[in-house]
Ligand SMILES: Nc1nc2c(ncn2[C@@H]2O[C@H](COP(=O)(O)OP(=O)(O)OP(=O)(O)O)[C@@H](O)[C@H]2O)c(=O)[nH]1
């Protein structure tokens with residue numbers, strides 16, 4: 001007899017998945033593979049997928065993911081489905097951030113209806129720099145935290161925010177460049193996790209990236225828990241090509257620009273090089289209402305997308 005269960009894919013390594021099953025409050029994890037068609041690139045199972053697992057007790061390999069429920073969204077990097085929040089982590093220093101990459105990730109999040117939250121980590125290595133970066137994102141209307149796992153700064157504030165917002169089955173992820181301290185921060189926020197961080201992995205020589213796979217954790221043990229994923233850090237090359245959406249879709253991914261776009265002198269103003277007397281967006285940036293780095297990132301992405309559409 002074939003039984004069906006319904007759950008969430010929380011981990012996947014070499015084609016072997018772990019599906020979190022919640023049977024009315026009693027949580028278990030099933031190890032299983034995916035049905036043939038769900039192994040192909042276009043239809044592959046993603047971590048975060050809500051799936052049906054078919055259990056056929058009559059065969060040894062009888063537990064398989066047989067169906068993927070419709071996704072709310074899915075990302076290529078980090079490779080996750082059904083995200084509600086993404087915590088974009090970058091360090092005040094070591095490594096110093098590439099702001100344009102941060103802005104690209106925010107744009108991708110907004111485009112996919114994922115709430116972006118900015119976390120400036122390692123504030124112990126530069127508290128002025130951390131506050132300066134934070135002010136850019138607060139001005140953009142994005143929830144922003146300054147943290148140091150080393151000094152304990154901002155940990156309880158971020159933990160409260162996560163518990164208040166990421167609950168009732170909502171799913172979130174930490175994303176950011178390798179070495180910014182994502183796993184360390186997750187350990188500081190949720191001490192019961194004990195994830196591997198750089199120091200540990202150096203000893204066992206796993207190479208530069210410490211976290212090698214995406215894994216989703218329960219935030220607490222209540223029935224209304226939310227989920228939080230740790231992800232492997234990406235490199236800059238991952239965002240060098242930018243084709244996650246089209247030129248027409250770019251503007252709404254920078255929401256703080258929207259109040260000004262109708263006020264430019266020319267209706268077809270692209271806000272990319274026009275002077276302050278013509279472009280209300282440029283004017284707002286000059287007046288300190290929009291962070292100059294955000295406008296620079298907008299313009300840079302605009303140029304890349306423009307080039308793509310013009311051949
Ligand atoms: N000074 C300082 N160092 C930190 C802090 N948080 C993490 N680190 C160090 O930064 C290094 C990288 O930390 P990880 O947590 O492994 O970084 P990660 O973002 O998970 O990296 P990947 O898994 O490769 O993506 C480790 O040596 C940590 O000890 C912090 O708040 N302050």
Ligand SMILES: [Mg+2]
Nearest residue numbers: 182183210211
């Ligand atoms: Mg890590």
Ligand SMILES: [Zn+2]
Nearest residue numbers: 264269271279
């Ligand atoms: Zn303009």
